[in-house]
Structure formats: C-alpha cells, structure tokens
Amino acid sequence: MIVPKKLKFYGIKDLENLPQLRKLSEEERFSIKVAAHVLPFRANNYVVEELINWNNVPNDPMFKLTFMNSNMLLPEHYDMMYRALTNNHSSNQIKELANEIRYELNPHPAGQLTANIPMLNNEIVSGVQHKYKETVLIFPSSGQTCHAYCTFCFRWAQFVGMDDLKFATKESMQFQAYLKEHKEVTDVLITGGDPMVMSLAKLKVYIEPLLKPGFEHIKNIRIGTKSLSYWPYKYVTDRDAEGLLKFFEKIVNSGKHLAFMAHVNHWVELSTDIAKEAVKKIRNTGAEIRSQSPLIKYINDDSEIWAKMWKEQVELGIIPYYFFVARDTGAQQYFKIPLAKAFTIYRNAFKKVSGLVRTVRGPSMSATPGKVAIEGIAKINGEKVFVLNFIQARNPEWVKQPFFAKYDYDNSAAWLDELTPAFGSEKFFYEDELERMIDRKFERVKAEAI
Ligand SMILES: *Cc1c(COP(=O)(O)O)cnc(C)c1O
Numbered sequence: 001m002i003v004p005k006k007l008k009f010y011g012i013k014d015l016e017n018l019p020q021l022r023k024l025s026e027e028e029r030f031s032i033k034v035a036a037h038v039l040p041f042r043a044n045n046y047v048v049e050e051l052i053n054w055n056n057v058p059n060d061p062m063f064k065l066t067f068m069n070s071n072m073l074l075p076e077h078y079d080m081m082y083r084a085l086t087n088n089h090s091s092n093q094i095k096e097l098a099n100e101i102r103y104e105l106n107p108h109p110a111g112q113l114t115a116n117i118p119m120l121n122n123e124i125v126s127g128v129q130h131k132y133k134e135t136v137l138i139f140p141s142s143g144q145t146c147h148a149y150c151t152f153c154f155r156w157a158q159f160v161g162m163d164d165l166k167f168a169t170k171e172s173m174q175f176q177a178y179l180k181e182h183k184e185v186t187d188v189l190i191t192g193g194d195p196m197v198m199s200l201a202k203l204k205v206y207i208e209p210l211l212k213p214g215f216e217h218i219k220n221i222r223i224g225t226k227s228l229s230y231w232p233y234k235y236v237t238d239r240d241a242e243g244l245l246k247f248f249e250k251i252v253n254s255g256k257h258l259a260f261m262a263h264v265n266h267w268v269e270l271s272t273d274i275a276k277e278a279v280k281k282i283r284n285t286g287a288e289i290r291s292q293s294p295l296i297k298y299i300n301d302d303s304e305i306w307a308k309m310w311k312e313q314v315e316l317g318i319i320p321y322y323f324f325v326a327r328d329t330g331a332q333q334y335f336k337i338p339l340a341k342a343f344t345i346y347r348n349a350f351k352k353v354s355g356l357v358r359t360v361r362g363p364s365m366s367a368t369p370g371k372v373a374i375e376g377i378a379k380i381n382g383e384k385v386f387v388l389n390f391i392q393a394r395n396p397e398w399v400k401q402p403f404f405a406k407y408d409y410d411n412s413a414a415w416l417d418e419l420t421p422a423f424g425s426e427k428f429f430y431e432d433e434l435e436r437m438i439d440r441k442f443e444r445v446k447a448e449a450i
C-alpha cells in the first residue's frame, strides 16, 4: 500500500534533534555537523524513514550516502572547522573558513569552468555545457539542488539555488538559440543538481520549446535525476504527478526519445514499493530509464552489490548504462578506490549477469579529455598495463583507439591524471591536441571577460 508523503527537508540545524540520530554518540553527531559545514548536507523524510536502515548505522550504505563523518574531510580541514565551531567563531568567520576549505577540494573538476562553455554571437551561453559534439548539457538554474545531497557528490559546488520563472525563461531562450545554430546536436541532457526538483511549470519552460519546429535535429531528451531514489513520490502521489506523466507522454508522442538517466548507487534505492511504482509509471509513458552510478567506497564497493543492483534494474525494465569512477573532487580522498580494484569490481559484477545487463560501460572516468574507460589489464611484451579507451572524447577521432598506461603496482592511482603512459611514451596520444583545444577555448573566454 502506498501512502502519500509530504516532503520534509533536513538541514544542518536538524542534526541536533533528528530522533533517529540519537543512536549515535554525541561525538559522532558533532562530527557530522563539522563536516556538514564544508560539504553540503541535506536529507529528507523519505531517505531517513525508508532508505536508511538505522539498525545498521553508521555502516549502512544509505546513511553513508547522506550523512557525513569526520573522515570525509582531511584531518587538517576537519580540525580547523572543529576548532571554529567549538570556539564559537562568528557565522561569517565560519563561512569564510568553509569557503577556503572548499577551494582546496577541486570544486570544478574536468575543466568545467573554462573548457566546456559554449558561445553564441560572441556571448557566453550560461547554464549550458557543450563538450561532446552530439550532446548538450543544460543546467537549469532552479534545478541546481537535490532532494537530498550525496556525501560523495561532484556537483557540490553548484548548490546555490535560484527560484525565478522569469530567469528560467530567459535562460531557456538563450539555450534554444544556441541549439538552433547547432544542428550537429542530437541530444539534450537536462541535468543539475537534480532537474526533477523543479515544478512541472519550470520543467516545461526548458523542454516544451524543443518539441516545436526548428528543433527537428534534437532526437533525444534526457533527464539526469536522482529523484527515483530520493523522492519517488514525485511521480506517484505529489500534486504535479499526473500532469508530469502526461507531459512525458506528450514528449514521447512528439516523436522524441525521452530517457531518464537515473542515478542509483545501491539496490536498496529501488527496493521500496514507492520507487518501483514510480519506475512503472514513468515507463508507462513510453520513456526509458537508464541507470548510472559511480563506484564509491563504503557504499557500493562490492561486485555482489552491483550484480544484484543491475539484475534488479533489468527486471524493472531499467537499462544499466554507466559505471563511473568517483571524480577527483569534494570528499574523493575518502571515497576513492584504486583503478585496478575498480576494474576488478566491475569485471566480477559483469561476469555474474546475463547479456541484457551487459549494456553497462565502465569503469569510466569523466576527465578533461573525455570519458576514459579501463578496458582491461594486460601484459604486452612483458610490461603490465592498463588498456584504456575513450567512450566519449572532445575529439570524436580519439574514440575507440586503445591506449596504454603503466600498471599501478602500489595501488595508489585512482584517476586518469595519476596514470603514466606505458612503453616509455612521454604522453598519451591525445595530450598535445587537448592542450591546444583547452588553450584556445580559454583564450576565447578570457577575451570575452575583458
Ligand atoms: C557523459 C556526458 C555526456 C553524455 O555522453 P553519452 O556517452 O552520450 O551518454 C555529455 N556531456 C558530458 C559533459 C558528459 O560527461
């Protein structure tokens, strides 16, 4: 039986009196608070009441996904914030300290600030990224938040929130103008934060124009969202639910492919009746659901978890899509997994599942040059190497050209820039070209800013 729920958010202030947290020691509770002054914290009543297994706290994966602990910050950062809070520094001082620490956590990984900004008539198109030829990302300004925040989140620097329909319209017009000029684009990926925190009216501002003449080249509309995991009521019992589903039907009936890119980190997230019902309702509109997740230590670093998750997704009609390596930002030092281990977990999970599940690609690093997958570990002419491959690249010519990095015997490399080319090469094959591409774009943006 599905009972409607009214969304209730929990923020830092609620850490003091959330009854479930009384299971933890006072020290543990305070450490959440310290870390939550640097990394953004938000939970909601669904996550707290139905996803977290409080008998399994603090090791429960859903607890780790939403509640911080002291180790998610580096010891020196943690100590600084701990002292600021216990010595009663002013809220301004605390904010300043938080920002200083955040700057040291690589808030904009993979060249997000300088490299992917599109231009139209010599003006920057805000809220849009165009990195791969056929796909444009749009970040609606009022979708820059989520129903709850994941502790590992790589988008944490964007959670600023803006709530203005007029602004949304202006933003949408700009991005429509950009798309009209770019006939090579087939896919629009609406992302965030989570665009599904937006009302139906706002969502329509971004999507409805794309169904009209002038946008025939846009074949696929994707919505990147964690709402199936964090707030499935959105599609079942919320006030907008019916209208929303009708709108999805309208998109599908216009002839476009509508795809949900569902962020799902653990099988628990789709195990509730309400989540299953949401999946069913969305699929009944003709939309497809694809799933993606990074590999995260303490949350899903076990091939059994992945195999079970993918199998259950396929049963629900969801298509497993990407297996990511956690990005080098925020609390990555806590969550990261060495690349050799990431590959082993992926491979062991892949081995256990049928062909219908083997649509999932990875382990993939979304880095500055593109999405680089570890295809395997091999020995070539006596040298042990990682076999790498671009799934997506800034230059489409780089795709599916295997290249090689030295095997990482001390198990420390967790990201592309920690690998070195194999066979005595000085650089990976794409590096010179990438440097020229980034320089050029950066110069353009700089020139505009002056
Ligand atoms: C992953 C990604 C896309 C989409 O790539 P597909 O392979 O088409 O799913 C587009 N833009 C950026 C920046 C991405 O990271």
Ligand code: SF4
Residues within 6 Å of the ligand: 145, 146, 148, 149, 150, 152, 153, 154, 155, 156, 192, 193, 194, 225, 226, 263
């Ligand atoms: S749902 Fe996605 S964008 Fe939102 S907090 Fe989690 S990882 Fe970040």
